[in-house]
Amino acid sequence: KAGVTQTPRYLIKTRGQQVTLSCSPISGHRSVSWYQQTPGQGLQFLFEYFSETQRNKGNFPGRFSGRQFSNSRSEMNVSTLELGDSALYLCASSSGREAGELFFGEGSRLTVL
Amino acid sequence: TQLLEQSPQFLSIQEGENLTVYCNSSSVFSSLQWYRQEPGEGPVLLVTVVTGGEVKKLKRLTFQFGDARKDSSLHITAAQPGDTGLYLCAGASRGQNFVFGPGTRLSVLP
Numbered sequence: 300k301a302g303v304t305q306t307p308r309y310l311i312k313t314r315g316q317q318v319t320l321s322c323s324p325i326s327g328h329r330s331v332s333w334y335q336q337t338p339g340q341g342l343q344f345l346f347e348y349f350s351e352t353q354r355n356k357g358n359f360p361g362r363f364s365g366r367q368f369s370n371s372r373s374e375m376n377v378s379t380l381e382l383g384d385s386a387l388y389l390c391a392s393s394s395g396r397e398a399g400e401l402f403f404g405e406g407s408r409l410t411v412l
Numbered sequence: 413t414q415l416l417e418q419s420p421q422f423l424s425i426q427e428g429e430n431l432t433v434y435c436n437s438s439s440v441f442s443s444l445q446w447y448r449q450e451p452g453e454g455p456v457l458l459v460t461v462v463t464g465g466e467v468k469k470l471k472r473l474t475f476q477f478g479d480a481r482k483d484s485s486l487h488i489t490a491a492q493p494g495d496t497g498l499y500l501c502a503g504a505s506r507g508q509n510f511v512f513g514p515g516t517r518l519s520v521l522p
Contacts (some may be wrong), residue, residue, distance in 0.1 A: 303454070332509060342455075342500065342512035355509045389454050398443035398462060398504060403454025 303392050303404035311410045317378040320407045324371050324392030330354075331373040332401065333365060336387040345388075348373055349395050377409075385411045415439070416503055416513035424519040428490050433516040435484045435501035442506045444477055444484050449498040449515075458486075491520045 304323040312318050324331050333345040344357040348367035365375040371392075377384055387408050391401035417436045425431055435444070443462045447455035459468050461477035461484065468475045472495075474487040488495055498517050502510040 334512070341514035342502075344509050344511065347509055357509075391454070397506065398445075398460055400445075400457045400460070401447075401455075401502075401510065403456070405452065405454050 303390060303402050305388075305390050305404035305407050307407060308405065309408050309410075311412060312380050313412050314380055314382060316380050317376060318380060318409060319374055319376045320388055320390075320409075322373045322375075322390030322392075322404060324373070324390075325402055328392040328394055328402070329371055330393045330395035330399075331367055331371065332391045332393070333373070333375050334389045334391065335359075336389055336406070337385075342389070345375065380411045382411050385409060416501055416511060418499075418501060418513040418516050420516060421514070422517050422519075424521065425491055427492055427520055427522050429520075430487070430489050431491055431518070432485055432487045433499055433518070435486075435503075435513055437482050437503060439503070439505070440481050441503035442481070443504050444481070445502045445504075445510065446475055446484070446486055447500045447502065449500060450496075455498075455500055488518075491518075493520045493522050496520050 306321045330349045332347040334342045336342045347355045351367045362378045367373045387406040389406045390404045393399045445460045446458040449455040459475045464479045464481045466477045472489045498515045500515045502512045504510045
């Protein structure tokens with residue numbers, strides 16, 4: 300079956316701009332989680348959506364937001380970009396059951412100049 | 413806040429050697445997973461352990477979950493260049509999302 304698809308793969312923005320990243324999960328998966336990966340902090344949990352509702356949220360400022368559509372596709376938005384937002388943003392899809400396997404996409408690499 | 417530590421941070425070995433990487437926390441987890449991430453790709457699940465003291469083997473990889481469910485180890489026998497990558501452990505408590513460790517970057521030289 301098709302894997303997790305993230306778009307765009309690479310993007311460059313300047314400080315103060317906003318960005319929207321998209322994630323299409325594996326067909327049938329209702330949970331989508333977003334993670335930020337940086338060399339210094341590793342993989343940090345942003346939020347999880349399940350059936351269009353935010354189920355869990357990490358410790359990120361309100362500039363980071365997300366949503367999930369009825370077809371389980373998800374988007375995350377970062378407003379007022381800062382240099383420190385440069386990172387690989389990974390989306391993971393799962394069935395949503397506890398301790399279930401996370402299937403990751405290849406990520407969207409964001410560079411903020 | 414649950415924190416996971418992994419050691420060593422970097423490991424470079426010759427093909428054929430054995431190695432062990434560790435994942436430790438002060439928190440108790442209901443389940444723990446190990447992932448491997450290769451450059452330009454997302455992490456891929458290797459194993460899930462849920463029972464304290466559990467040992468799972470996946471070909472040349474042996475995973476152990478500590479009795480107290482606070483730590484885990486990954487042992488690789490006769491490492492191969494294809495084992496090169498970033499090894500991540502991730503722990504979850506009931507009802508919570510997985511928290512990832514910083515990873516161990518393994519390089520196996522031919």
